[in-house]
Amino acid sequence: MATQKNSPLRQHHFLLRRLHSLSGIVPIGVFLILHLTTNATILWGVLNSRAGSDMLARRVGTFQEEVSFINGLPALLLIELTLWISLGFHSILGVYYAFSGRPNVREYPYPDNWRYTLQRVSGYVGILFIFYHVATLRWGWSFLVPGGTQWSHNFAASTLAAAMQGSEQGYTVAGIAVSLFYFVGVSLLVYHFANGLWTAAITWGLTISEQAQKRWGFVCAGLGAGMMLLAWASIIGFATLDYDAAAEIEGAMHSETNIPAAAQSHADNTNP
Amino acid sequence: MAHASTIKNFKNTPKPDRTVQFRIKRCDGPGQPSRYESFNVPIESGSNVISCLQYIAANPITVTGQKTTPVVWDAGCLEEICGACTMVINGKVRQSCSCLIDEYAPHEGDVITLEPMSKFPVVRDLWVDRQRLFESLEKVSAWVPIDGSYDLGPGPQETPQQSEMRYTLSTCMSCGCCLEACPQYQKEDDASSWDTSFIGAAPLSQARLFNEHGTGRQLKGARLDALMGPGGINDCGNAQNCVKVCPKEIPLTESIAAVGRAVTIHSFTRFFTGK
Amino acid sequence: MADKRVIIVGGGLAGLAAAIRIAEAGLAVDLFSMVPVKRSHSVCAQGGINACNEVARQQGYSEYQHFDETLYGGDYLADQAPVLEMTNFAPKVIDLLDRMGVPFNRTAEGFRDLRLFGGSLFKRTHFSGATTGQQLLYALDEQVRKLAVQGKINKYEFWEFLWPICTEDTDDKRCIGITAQDMRTMQIRSFRGDAVVMATGGCGLVFGKSTNSIICTGGAASRCYQAGAWYANPEMIQVHPTAIPGADKCRLMSESARGEGGRVWVPRKKGDARQARDIPENERWYFLEEKYPGYGNLVPRDIATREIFDLCVNQDMGVDGQNQVYLDLTHMDPGYLTRKLGGILEIYEKFVGVDPRFEPMKIFPAVHYSMGGMWTQYTPGSYEPSSPHGMHNPFDTSPVDSDIGKGMALGAPNNMQTNIKGLYAFGEVNFAYHGATRLGANALLSCIFDGLYNGVSVANYVNDCEPSKNPAAQFDQNIYDAAVKQEQAKAQKLLNSVSDGPADDATNPYKIGYELGVEITSASTVVKTGKGLSACLDKIHALNDRYQNVRLGDAASWTNQTLSYTRAIGDMLVLAEVIVKGGILREESRGSHYRLDFPDRNDEKFLKTTVVSYQPGSDDPHQVTFRDVDTRFVKPRPRTYGKTDTKNAESTKSDQPETATA
Numbered sequence A: 001m002a003t004q005k006n007s008p009l010r011q012h013h014f015l016l017r018r019l020h021s022l023s024g025i026v027p028i029g030v031f032l033i034l035h036l037t038t039n040a041t042i043l044w045g046v047l048n049s050r051a052g053s054d055m056l057a058r059r060v061g062t063f064q065e066e067v068s069f070i071n072g073l074p075a076l077l078l079i080e081l082t083l084w085i086s087l088g089f090h091s092i093l094g095v096y097y098a099f100s101g102r103p104n105v106r107e108y109p110y111p112d113n114w115r116y117t118l119q120r121v122s123g124y125v126g127i128l129f130i131f132y133h134v135a136t137l138r139w140g141w142s143f144l145v146p147g148g149t150q151w152s153h154n155f156a157a158s159t160l161a162a163a164m165q166g167s168e169q170g171y172t173v174a175g176i177a178v179s180l181f182y183f184v185g186v187s188l189l190v191y192h193f194a195n196g197l198w199t200a201a202i203t204w205g206l207t208i209s210e211q212a213q214k215r216w217g218f219v220c221a222g223l224g225a226g227m228m229l230l231a232w233a234s235i236i237g238f239a240t241l242d243y244d245a246a247a248e249i250e251g252a253m254h255s256e257t258n259i260p261a262a263a264q265s266h267a268d269n270t271n272p
Numbered sequence B: 001m002a003h004a005s006t007i008k009n010f011k012n013t014p015k016p017d018r019t020v021q022f023r024i025k026r027c028d029g030p031g032q033p034s035r036y037e038s039f040n041v042p043i044e045s046g047s048n049v050i051s052c053l054q055y056i057a058a059n060p061i062t063v064t065g066q067k068t069t070p071v072v073w074d075a076g077c078l079e080e081i082c083g084a085c086t087m088v089i090n091g092k093v094r095q096s097c098s099c100l101i102d103e104y105a106p107h108e109g110d111v112i113t114l115e116p117m118s119k120f121p122v123v124r125d126l127w128v129d130r131q132r133l134f135e136s137l138e139k140v141s142a143w144v145p146i147d148g149s150y151d152l153g154p155g156p157q158e159t160p161q162q163s164e165m166r167y168t169l170s171t172c173m174s175c176g177c178c179l180e181a182c183p184q185y186q187k188e189d190d191a192s193s194w195d196t197s198f199i200g201a202a203p204l205s206q207a208r209l210f211n212e213h214g215t216g217r218q219l220k221g222a223r224l225d226a227l228m229g230p231g232g233i234n235d236c237g238n239a240q241n242c243v244k245v246c247p248k249e250i251p252l253t254e255s256i257a258a259v260g261r262a263v264t265i266h267s268f269t270r271f272f273t274g275k
Numbered sequence C: 001m002a003d004k005r006v007i008i009v010g011g012g013l014a015g016l017a018a019a020i021r022i023a024e025a026g027l028a029v030d031l032f033s034m035v036p037v038k039r040s041h042s043v044c045a046q047g048g049i050n051a052c053n054e055v056a057r058q059q060g061y062s063e064y065q066h067f068d069e070t071l072y073g074g075d076y077l078a079d080q081a082p083v084l085e086m087t088n089f090a091p092k093v094i095d096l097l098d099r100m101g102v103p104f105n106r107t108a109e110g111f112r113d114l115r116l117f118g119g120s121l122f123k124r125t126h127f128s129g130a131t132t133g134q135q136l137l138y139a140l141d142e143q144v145r146k147l148a149v150q151g152k153i154n155k156y157e158f159w160e161f162l163w164p165i166c167t168e169d170t171d172d173k174r175c176i177g178i179t180a181q182d183m184r185t186m187q188i189r190s191f192r193g194d195a196v197v198m199a200t201g202g203c204g205l206v207f208g209k210s211t212n213s214i215i216c217t218g219g220a221a222s223r224c225y226q227a228g229a230w231y232a233n234p235e236m237i238q239v240h241p242t243a244i245p246g247a248d249k250c251r252l253m254s255e256s257a258r259g260e261g262g263r264v265w266v267p268r269k270k271g272d273a274r275q276a277r278d279i280p281e282n283e284r285w286y287f288l289e290e291k292y293p294g295y296g297n298l299v300p301r302d303i304a305t306r307e308i309f310d311l312c313v314n315q316d317m318g319v320d321g322q323n324q325v326y327l328d329l330t331h332m333d334p335g336y337l338t339r340k341l342g343g344i345l346e347i348y349e350k351f352v353g354v355d356p357r358f359e360p361m362k363i364f365p366a367v368h369y370s371m372g373g374m375w376t377q378y379t380p381g382s383y384e385p386s387s388p389h390g391m392h393n394p395f396d397t398s399p400v401d402s403d404i405g406k407g408m409a410l411g412a413p414n415n416m417q418t419n420i421k422g423l424y425a426f427g428e429v430n431f432a433y434h435g436a437t438r439l440g441a442n443a444l445l446s447c448i449f450d451g452l453y454n455g456v457s458v459a460n461y462v463n464d465c466e467p468s469k470n471p472a473a474q475f476d477q478n479i480y481d482a483a484v485k486q487e488q489a490k491a492q493k494l495l496n497s498v499s500d501g502p503a504d505d506a507t508n509p510y511k512i513g514y515e516l517g518v519e520i521t522s523a524s525t526v527v528k529t530g531k532g533l534s535a536c537l538d539k540i541h542a543l544n545d546r547y548q549n550v551r552l553g554d555a556a557s558w559t560n561q562t563l564s565y566t567r568a569i570g571d572m573l574v575l576a577e578v579i580v581k582g583g584i585l586r587e588e589s590r591g592s593h594y595r596l597d598f599p600d601r602n603d604e605k606f607l608k609t610t611v612v613s614y615q616p617g618s619d620d621p622h623q624v625t626f627r628d629v630d631t632r633f634v635k636p637r638p639r640t641y642g643k644t645d646t647k648n649a650e651s652t653k654s655d656q657p658e659t660a661t662a
């Protein structure tokens, strides 16, 4: 790597490398697990009997509760800031490191080599995806959303469904593309995390023998598979959600309580 | 002379008395353009890439009838123990002396492509300069720091398990296959970047070897320090190609993990003790 | 004043051990090698390294017994004093290697494990898997790397030694440097050195296919010989009984395979076409065990080789009617075999495609080692028995203790010095230790012993003798420039031949080299005759004539391997003449040298070292004299290894036999 002799990158090489490894697990990986679990409520919300008897209402309602809960968290800004910094750090350094390698799966088509190459590719795609995801849903860059849907905290499920389907009326071609992008992006991120967790154990020296590496590989694969299911569940959930029906349910929730009192009261219940 | 031990029990039943074509990447020297030249070589049973190169050296005529210079290559033991003859054969790095034609190209007219390793500067044709690999061994102090060569009694006693483990690591013949196949290991023409460009699996494994020896352990700190910086252990991307191409089947990824652990512990100790 | 410098040519075990010892003595060392030293031919050695050890000692073995075995094995042709010193010193070599980190195989309790090897009834061979040479070479290489980092050793890798630079004075000729060529840039340079140590290994390539590496041309030794150094016992070439013939070389199956229990056999029935495993025990002929009940499969190599050769070539009893016999390990536990012999079994599997753990190997003899080499001298040590001892038996009290200095005088400046002052020969290129046959696992010992023990002599020579008064640094530059010019002219002459057009079969250097190998292998290896040798000499002369018009196919001034190879062919032809000439004049059979026309040992006439000196310009440039062998310690006795059937011993019918290595 063509770094200057005394560049901080060189001086703190070890620390940076290990922080890079660590930041992928805590906080980014942990957040990813939570985020996927939350989103997947759009499917497994059906189990939440407190949210009424209608299946759709349970799903949309639970998801909306979760969103409102998160929005109501104390020190949300701090949490968000930590995430931003970690993500920025992990991405920038990751890209920089990835550029030092030159994939060669064509000559050496071993499964592990594919794994390595995919880790780089998933990193790049993941960054693009996270950027799009955050820009459209967090910063409200609705010009990037086909149909121009603006995501709303209060109509979390319905607006997300519209954003992913391309319009409030259902699927458009661009919408299918967005849904696919979500599918690919989230899957790659999950892969990136699971594989990263596996290699981190080598990097830090937790797994040394081939058997240990194999065993830990099963654990990581299991975790990855679980997360993959959550991720796909969410995507299927939103991609098949009927905008009007969901918006109606959300509207009803907010008219019962004062916006954003719903979130507030929920937070009060769980956070003594 | 006919000899039955040259009858091979390989999966392929080779066609006897056939001709195999060698497509060889040639280059007259550093900075010179490279080109491919093809040669037809008659195969006898037991032929390997080296015996074919020897044939070409004695008969340097290409398939088009062009007279050319003998191909330059590096070799020594011819039994896959010295590491000299490493090259890229049909796209994959390996030793050419153990590359048996009957196994690799059992049919008439099969083509075998020979190229020099791509991660090291070409000296000429198939001969590359692997000096960097030897300098990496200096970087990790790959030796046991003994007091001198005078008689001071035996070395430290060790269990058969320990000695077998060290033996396995110690069979590394510095051939460079693991470096050639590693996506993180890059060609560096400029010797001044050797120190900061990824060192590769072989020297990492050697660091482990000497850390495992009773006396060699004394330099453990220095070895780990050298491996914590740029180009060290952290630049490994865990592609694990190294372990698959190593002709000596050295458990390189285990070595990498072991050095990873040592470095982790070392850095914590250093942080908390200041040493 | 400039540093005192020592030049070491060769980075095998001998060269590296010498470099370490001489650098430790405070002298600057310039180490030359045609290959990175870590790739030197010593890396090929498989079986192990001999030394007396505690376990054997308590079973009645001793350093002295090791000494006695080595002499007996070598058919008494070795001067006895250096051998005694070497075997006495051997345990120290093992300890040192142990400290350097050689992963010797260990017993369950953690002590160094031992195995049986040829020519001994005691386990006295230390080993590291089946790649002992590799492990020893790496250990020394690592120490040299350390000293190089400290600036004490300068490595010149990919440099080819071309010629020794000597003072003119013929009576008191002194070596003061060398010329060498960078094999990449092709630059030819001179180097000043107060002493020059040749540690350039063997000359297997003269025989075309051998078990040696392809750099073992003997070219360096031949050049020293042509520059005036004497060459001794050239006819003593060891043919190893067990190798796998291949298209490019013969790959060794180490004696350790037999040491660990491998058995050599052929079907009792001629032309038995059954698979080995289908042949019942009583229909297998374990001919070595039968003929030599004591040593069995572990008789010295020349004997095993001749037995196998006789069986295949003369009796036509080879497996499948071919020149091959079984070397069988299949009766042993595969796990045990992997641990002890993994390295060589892998070689067999890789190159033959059969797993020797489950199917017997098929092997045949191949040229392996040169006992002969540059002639060297020594100063005797303190042991002076009134008369030579007879046979030494286990538990006998050794007539002499194993202290340093009994055989040779430690540090005497002339130890292992050639007839040219300041020019030393260590390792396989030194003729000193193995007589007419080398016992297995004694070569690694002699190489390291030379480096460590006689390295002190080199240092003393530089510090106390001529160089201290008149160092190489002060010689006239003209001497060095002239030497460079001479080498440049030789190289240029060869390069100029390119413009004569492409070579034909007669002038192609590779073909000349190939034919040399075929001729000399068939006439001058396992079984020799005066007639065959003379005919061979004529053929070599004819090849030499062709060589005078040799044409190169490459005029490149960068990394020209053809030039290096062709130059070496010229030197190999000279060495070949010496080898054959020595064989012609030694009209007896001794050790590896077996003359069908003189089948018996003749101590009266030939208990003598063949010493050849080069007299260019005269009719026969190779002047042979016979020098008495030092036999002050042990009285030579018949070398039978307890053979039961002496009548049929080593009988051969064919006159012009050939070997599979041809």
Ligand SMILES: Cc1cc2nc3c(=O)[nH]c(=O)nc-3n(C[C@H](O)[C@H](O)[C@H](O)COP(=O)(O)OP(=O)(O)OC[C@H]3O[C@@H](n4cnc5c(N)ncnc54)[C@H](O)[C@@H]3O)c2cc1C
Residues within 6 Å of the ligand: C009, C010, C011, C012, C013, C014, C015, C032, C033, C034, C035, C037, C040, C041, C042, C043, C044, C045, C046, C047, C048, C049, C132, C133, C159, C160, C161, C162, C199, C200, C201, C202, C211, C212, C213, C215, C216, C219, C220, C252, C254, C368, C369, C426, C427, C428, C429, C440, C441, C442, C443, C444, C445, C447
């Ligand atoms: C297959 C095999 C197995 C063996 N197994 C055993 C065993 O088990 N036990 C045992 O005791 N012995 C064994 N031997 C014998 C032993 O390996 C050798 O005799 C010994 O290694 C020779 O070492 P050396 O240092 O003299 O020379 P080498 O190791 O041959 O080194 C020669 C050095 O000289 C250099 N050189 C040569 N020519 C030139 C030149 N012109 N210019 C510059 N440099 C030059 C080379 O580059 C090299 O560095 C075995 C031999 C073979 C072939």
Ligand code: SF4
Residues within 6 Å of the ligand: B178, B181, B182, B183, B184, B185, B200, B201, B235, B236, B237, B238, B239, B240, B241, B242, B243, B252, B253, B256
């Ligand atoms: S595991 Fe590391 S050293 Fe081995 S090939 Fe992958 S990146 Fe290279």
Ligand code: SF4
Residues within 6 Å of the ligand: B171, B172, B173, B174, B175, B176, B177, B178, B179, B201, B202, B205, B245, B246, B247, B248, B249, B250, B252
């Ligand atoms: S570790 Fe294996 S592949 Fe790498 S240099 Fe050593 S022997 Fe070759």
Ligand code: FES
Residues within 6 Å of the ligand: B074, B075, B076, B077, B078, B079, B080, B081, B082, B083, B084, B085, B086, B095, B096, B097, B098
């Ligand atoms: S020539 Fe030594 S490994 Fe191939």
